[in-house]
């Protein structure tokens with residue numbers, strides 16, 4: 148569980164996050180949505196310690212990241228998996244080497260133990276038999292699956308994904324979304340995802356936090372988002388005519 152309390156972060160005197168409070172539960176896919184510039188990336192970076200907030204706290208299963216000793220910080224970093232925009236794989240390394248990287252970096256496992264673990268996670272993301280391929284030989288969706296395998300190879304408690312669907316076609320995007328949700332549930336990971344993808348909101352939004360100009364303007368589930376009357380959420384999420392119609396059908400059905 149991640150508990151965020153009254154988080155403030157700004158740059159050069161301009162406040163970007165204006166006191167955000169929310170909780171992310173384990174085994175749930177938590178989505179952060181909001182317009183460009185609303186503070187989603189700054190929020191995610193503040194959670195993982197890449198930005199130091201001016202005010203407020205982030206507690207990881209009751210532990211404040213600001214109070215960690217150097218050793219505890221190292222331990223906590225190993226509990227975090229990350230999937231970045233564009234996958235961020237090492238181009239000159241094979242799939243196997245990419246996924247093995249965190250194990251080499253942080254553990255003292257033998258080569259065969261590491262290989263076993265790499266093969267387990269590659270199987271989990273349906274990428275058996277791709278060990279020796281280079282990222283350039285894979286499709287965008289396959290590269291995302293390698294990035295997910297690398298993010299979970301250390302068995303993380305927390306998974307952070309920044310726009311995991313960027314650059315993917317809608318069908319592949321849904322496959323990736325479902326994979327992240329399945330893994331989150333299976334390993335009881337606390338997962339936080341920044342997204343612009345309204346399909347993701349509807350498909351996997353177990354908890355959705357809507358940021359508007361650095362303020363948490365709304366939070367709820369994908370079901371709540373259909374019925375909310377909150378004007379800023381409705382105008383942001385249902386910006387296309389198609390989604391407006393989908394919402395209307397849903398509202399008519401539950402009448």
Ligand SMILES: Nc1ncnc2c1ncn2[C@@H]1O[C@H](COP(=O)(O)OP(=O)(O)OP(=O)(O)O)[C@@H](O)[C@H]1O
Nearest residue numbers: 158159163181182183184185186187188189190343
């Ligand atoms: N390192 C920084 N220094 C100064 N200002 C920054 C920095 N990082 C972000 N900002 C500002 O913070 C605001 C929020 O940026 P952020 O990247 O969090 O938005 P976002 O919601 O993730 O947008 P997008 O959806 O386009 O990725 C922007 O006005 C941005 O210019």
